[in-house]
Amino acid sequence: MSIRVIASPVRASLARPCLGLRAIRASIPTHGALAAPVAVRHLGIPPLIAQPPGGIVGTVNDAVKIPPPDKLHGSYHWTFERLIAIGIIPLTVAPFISDAALAPAVDSVLVTTTLVHCYFGLQSNIIDYIPKREFGKVHDACMWLLLGGTIVTGYGFYKYETNDIGLSGTIAKVWKA
Numbered sequence: 001m002s003i004r005v006i007a008s009p010v011r012a013s014l015a016r017p018c019l020g021l022r023a024i025r026a027s028i029p030t031h032g033a034l035a036a037p038v039a040v041r042h043l044g045i046p047p048l049i050a051q052p053p054g055g056i057v058g059t060v061n062d063a064v065k066i067p068p069p070d071k072l073h074g075s076y077h078w079t080f081e082r083l084i085a086i087g088i089i090p091l092t093v094a095p096f097i098s099d100a101a102l103a104p105a106v107d108s109v110l111v112t113t114t115l116v117h118c119y120f121g122l123q124s125n126i127i128d129y130i131p132k133r134e135f136g137k138v139h140d141a142c143m144w145l146l147l148g149g150t151i152v153t154g155y156g157f158y159k160y161e162t163n164d165i166g167l168s169g170t171i172a173k174v175w176k177a
Helices: 002-014 019-027 075-097 105-129 137-163 166-174
Strands: none
Touching: 002 019, 019 137, 075 166, 105 166, 137 166
16 A cells, blocks of 8 residues: 555656656747757757758659769778778787887877877768758868867877877876876
């Protein structure tokens, strides 16, 4: 009997929808020029560029506009990303195996490949989650911020390599700690 009394208010509260959630759902536009895609609707922010209903431009019977082939943004780009990702694996061990005279060169290659790998990964995230067709100038600003951040990080790594013990020295100290 006492279990039923305790469980009853819990069950009743779970059955009722939250008032805050109901208010949020009511504020989301579902039709017209302000209809937002699902990812933006949850934030309550309308898209910067109004999208047609369903994201279809023209009719469903129109032919698909195929972009011109560009190997740099296709198979070559994908292959280069995979080579960079696979190349990081031996480079993480190389500073500890190599001679002390080669350590700065191996360390700089490790830093460069890590920066390129991070740049490509974040660029893919921006392209996927902040598409140009929907966000326009915000997409361009994010791409420029990514490039600027990568350059600043590269300069920081350069100063760290030349004025301090470097990345492999730091990893070795952390490993021994």
